[in-house]
Amino acid sequence: MDLEAAIDAFAEHLRTVRRLSPATVRAYRTDLRDLRDAAGSVGLESVDLEALRDWLWRATQRGDARSTLARRAAAARSFFGWATEQQLIAHDPSLRLIAPKRGHSLPTVASKEAMAQLLDGRRELAAGGDPVNLRDHAVLELLYGAGIRVSELCGLDVDDVDLQRGTARVLGKGSKERVVPFGAPAGDAIGAYLTRGRPVLAARATRDGAAMFLGSRGGRLGPRAVYALVADVLAPLVGTETVGPHALRHTAATHLLDGGADLRAVQELLGHASLGTTQIYTHVSAERLTATYRLAHPRA
Structure with a gap:
């Protein structure tokens, strides 16, 4: 072959x-x-x-x-x-292949104050009733509030979100389904979008769809549009141009650990197969703690 x-x-x-x-x-x-x-x-x-x-x-x-x-x-x-x-080859030539180890760069994380500023601003913008602003506010609140991946957000259908319980059913990597919680601010933003924003966007579609988040033409919102949104609003707050929806996931995980959440609970929330993947956020929290210590402790 x-x-x-x-x-x-x-x-x-x-x-x-x-x-x-x-x-x-x-x-x-x-x-x-x-x-x-x-x-x-x-x-x-x-x-x-x-x-x-x-x-x-x-x-x-x-x-x-x-x-x-x-x-x-x-x-x-x-x-x-x-x-x-598959017995396509007799011997695996890659068994002794060695490559440089990945660098241990820490993920981009926004501060709690920056996130509050960002989301409060988007809530005020959404209050004007524009359907796209209502949608964008709900998208940002849910990405941060539930720590989900952009693919999971874009794959949501209306029936996947339970506003009464404050949960969303998402399909993660490897087609693994999980239920994630979100807080009252995300619930309020989603409720406002479903009531005043989504019906306007859905009316622009050629056919009725089940997608939760819709684009300006009424079709399912795609990852590229979410990347553009997050880059536009988050980049000025974190000081880098190369920022996307995953930064909100990083931020959610770090803030959970900063607040005392159990590492395994965060692993389950994020849908990580390995605890080692989740542990990178403990390094972020430790670095933040060290920086605070050096600034505040008289013997630092």
């Missing part, structure tokens, strides 16, 4: 068997096609350890970040592990 055909078969396996999200499957395919371009038109069995090392070395010379190298090495290991299991 040639390399391109094997990559296509692996992508189908990721989509149908492992049930990964379309974005994750595209990321795997992109990394593996970079390997294909480096290896040339060869069969799957022709790619050996030296070819893999040469691929990563070229990426290093190109100036790729350590995180990119680590991600591509992980994609190669997953791909060749699958190929070995």
Whole structure:
């Protein structure tokens, strides 16, 4: 089997068997096609350890970040592990492949004061009754209030949200469903949007849809629009232009831990498969504590 055909078969396996999200499957395919371009038109069995090392070395010379190298090495290991299991190759050439470890950069987090300023401002803007402003306020309150992913927010249907109980049923990575709570401010914003905003946006659609959040033309709101919204309102508060909806998820998790929430409870809320993924937020909280200590303690 040639390399391109094997990559296509692996992508189908990721989509149908492992049930990964379309974005994750595209990321795997992109990394593996970079390997294909480096290896040339060869069969799957022709790619050996030296070819893999040469691929990563070229990426290093190109100036790729350590995180990119680590991600591509992980994609190669997953791909060749699958190929070995499927008996497409006799031996896995990636078993001894080593890539630089990812850097331990801490996530972007907004302060509690900045979030209060942001959400209060959006509430005042939404009070004018514009349907898009009502929607945007509800989106921001829910991203921060429930700590959900942008894909989970965009995938919500109206029936997934229970305003009386203050919960939302979301579909996370690997098609795993979970129920997450949200607070009264998010509930109020969602209620106002459903009453005064969504009906106006839904009237612009060519057909009636079940989506909770709608775009200006009445279709389901997409991740790109949410990224643009968050970047516009959050970037000035955190001092960086490269900020997206995930920053609100980081912020929610950090503020929960700052407030004394149990780490495993935060893991369950965020839908992390591994506790180690959640533990990055303990480092953020520790760094904030250290900064406060150095500013306030006379012996710091």
